[in-house]
Amino acid sequence: MLEIDNISKVYANGVTALRNVTLSVAQGEVVAIVGGSGCGKSTLLRLISGLDRVSSGSIRIEGAAVTSPHPAIGIIFQEPRLLPWLNVAENVAFGLANLTKPERRHRVHEVLKRVGLRDYNARWPRELSGGQSQRVAIARARNAALRAAFG
Amino acid sequence: MPSIAWVPLFILWFGIFETSKIVLIAVGVFFPIYLGVMGAILSVDRKTVEVGRSFRLSPFALVRRILLPSILPAYVLSLRGGLGLGWMFVVAAEFMGASEGLGYLLVDGQQLGKPQQIVAAILVFAVLGKLSDWLLETLTAPLLTWQDAFTTAN
Numbered sequence: 001m002l003e004i005d006n007i008s009k010v011y012a013n014g015v016t017a018l019r020n021v022t023l024s025v026a027q028g029e030v031v032a033i034v035g036g037s038g039c040g041k042s043t044l045l046r047l048i049s050g051l052d053r054v055s056s057g058s059i060r061i062e063g064a065a066v067t068s069p070h071p072a073i074g075i076i077f078q079e080p081r082l083l084p085w086l087n088v089a090e091n092v093a094f095g096l097a098n099l100t101k102p103e104r105r106h107r108v109h110e111v112l113k114r115v116g117l118r119d120y121n122a123r124w125p126r127e128l129s130g131g132q133s134q135r136v137a138i139a140r141a142r143n144a145a146l147r148a149a150f151g
Numbered sequence: 152m153p154s155i156a157w158v159p160l161f162i163l164w165f166g167i168f169e170t171s172k173i174v175l176i177a178v179g180v181f182f183p184i185y186l187g188v189m190g191a192i193l194s195v196d197r198k199t200v201e202v203g204r205s206f207r208l209s210p211f212a213l214v215r216r217i218l219l220p221s222i223l224p225a226y227v228l229s230l231r232g233g234l235g236l237g238w239m240f241v242v243a244a245e246f247m248g249a250s251e252g253l254g255y256l257l258v259d260g261q262q263l264g265k266p267q268q269i270v271a272a273i274l275v276f277a278v279l280g281k282l283s284d285w286l287l288e289t290l291t292a293p294l295l296t297w298q299d300a301f302t303t304a305n
Contacts, residue, residue, distance in 0.1 A: 049205065068204075069206070069207050077198070077201075077202075079198075081201075081202050083199065083202065083220070084299060085221075087297075094202075094206060097212075124297050124299070125299075126297070
């Protein structure tokens with residue numbers, strides 16, 4: 001599903017974050033990338049997610065080169081990055097703009113239930129604990145990815 | 152460039168009536184607000200923008216759904232500053248060639264030696280300024296309830 005072929009990433013300030021990384025991940029496989037601080041784990045994930053571009057080499061998801069965020073991939077950042085002007089339900093629904101309102105509400109309800117934040121719809125991000133925020137972020141990313149899976 | 156320097160030109164172009172005053176106030180207020188908004192746009196968190204990008208928002212949607220809400224608090228603050236400045240330009244505009252209005256009352260009070268008229272005009276300006284600021288604050292408050300900030304307003 002995911003093919004990473006000999007990629008390198010050199011940032012504008014000259015730092016080489018990744019050199020000649022090759023990796024492939026099959027459908028359904030769970031992969032953990034482990035390493036010391038600053039070794040390029042986040043860079044690798046940013047490249048896979050399409051937020052940054054590789055300096056050389058190629059990344060393919062289901063055969064298609066990644067140049068921008070892919071619809072089948074939900075991105076969960078290291079910190080929650082909830083949008084502070086949206087409440088929990090609106091944050092979770094952020095990527096669902098093209099669903100109808102009832103569909104959206106249903107989807108938000110389902111996915112919030114799954115992360116154990118059933119009655120949190122109307123809360124503001126500032127009212128959540130760190131762990132709760134990250135769970136909302138997971139719900140948001142899952143939601144977007146689910147949408148892709150179901151078209 | 153100080154906006155009041157425009158006054159003679161505006162009077163030449165737009166006459167001594169309302170148009171020149173309105174243009175002066177608009178020009179005087181525009182740039183401070185513009186600067187405030189530009190500053191806010193430049194300080195929008197890259198991380199927030201990335202959230203928008205991760206959902207593949209179009210540039211237009213990115214502006215509408217990420218950029219505008221992000222800068223809203225700073226925009227409101229700029230507007231409030233601009234409002235105060237606007238009142239200052241009302242005085243300035245009416246100092247020069249008005250035949251009515253509060254600014255005219257100030258000049259008139261000075262020339263005819265009526266300090267009570269000057270003080271009354273100042274008080275009316277104070278009330279108007281406070282009132283308009285309160286109105287703006289009240290109208291925008293519902294849009295900003297999400298803010299997780301140390302509140303300095305009031």
